[in-house]
Amino acid sequence: MFESISSAFVQLRMTLQWAPDAVVAIIILALAVTLALGLHRLAARLLRRAAALHPYAPSVLTRIQGPTRLAFVVIGIFAALPAAPLDPESGVVVARLLVLTVIGLIGWAAITAANTVANIYLMRFRMDVEDNLLARKHQTQVRLLLRTLDVVLVLFTVGAGLMTFDAVRQYGVSLFASAGVAGLVVGIAARPVLSNLLAGVQLAITQPIRIDDVVIIENEWGRIEEITSTYVVVRIWDLRRLIVPLTYFIEKPFQNWTREGSDLIGSVMLYLDYTAPIERIREKAKEIAEQSPLWNRKVVNVQVSDARQDTMEVRILASANSAPAAWDLRCEIREKLIDFLQRDYPQALPRRRQEAVDPSAQQTDRDTPRHPVQRI
Secondary structure, eight states: OOHHHHHHHHHHHTTTTSOOOOHHHHHHHHHHHHHHHHHHHHEEEEEEEEHHTSSHHHHHHTTHHHHHHHHHHHHHHHHGGGGGGOOOHHHHHHHHHHHHHHHHHHHHHHHHHHHHHHHHTTTSOOOOSSHHHHHHHHHHHHHHHHHHHHHHHHHHHHHHHTSSHHHHHHHHHHHHTTTTHHHHHOOOOOOOHHHHHHHHHHHHHSSSOOOEEEEEETTTTEEEEOOOSEEEEEETTTOOOOEEEEHHHHHOOOOOOTSSOEEEEEEEEEOOTTTTOHHHHHHHHHHHHHHHHHHEEEEEEEEEEEEEEOOOOEEEEEEEHHHHHHHHHHHHHHHHHHHHHHHHOOOSSSSOEEEOOGGOOOOOOOOOOOOOOOOO
């Protein structure tokens, strides 16, 4: 087929002998590109019909559409190039552009293949389920390694393209052979980029954070929304976005509420009068937790955790399956306990005590007892 297309372009050149060589070359190359795009469109349509029943086929075809289109164009130009009447200088330029295009196409195809395989693999793990720890683990690991691989492939592709130029190749050889000073300067300048790339590999292996993890960073509560090759996007509870470099999670401490599981124990603090009925509060807290769909039936506890000058501190612990559920459960327990105390034990709410003494009843003699103290 390739030979038949080339011969067809040769016949076309013979037909257009009356036209200038530049015009003939442009016409032949334009027809080659048009024919390549038409063949690509036809092949894509046939493949979509044949693979319509396969669950992964549409997404795969969409991802490879760009590289395959460029590949068809390159093949078409290669087939038409022998028939195009180009002068030596123009032929060298076109050949150099084709070599660069092939190198770029190989790099693009490698990146597309890596991303396609990664996405097909990640389709096995669902993130919209309640217990998505395994899915978050694989999502984080695969995407971090994939972004690192993309950067490496881009660097290799650009380097391979630059090495096709003799001047750049000679300059690079002389640069790296000049006592290593230039390499040191480049290494210092690229230190932030390289450190983030290495941090990304370390995060992918050790996984202190994962996609959709609940974390507290810089006193902000949020979820890991995206992990790129250089930074992490944290979606804060009020829909702000906190951008954090990857090295932060290697060098500084932070809180991860879903490191091994999403279960959390929430605490509710109440400051009550010393006359508050602790046993009755304990029974009521257990009753509220048992009636709430947010409680995961694991932990519910009531304790007097501190005794202060005017009030005592009562701590209620309750567990839930996730951080949002734990927050809502804490608010529910707090509201219902306050309402319970207001209705049944209003004297248990915090009060301030004062002593009032009648000045006219005071006596100068210390041995004489004072009048009874009135408490409010």
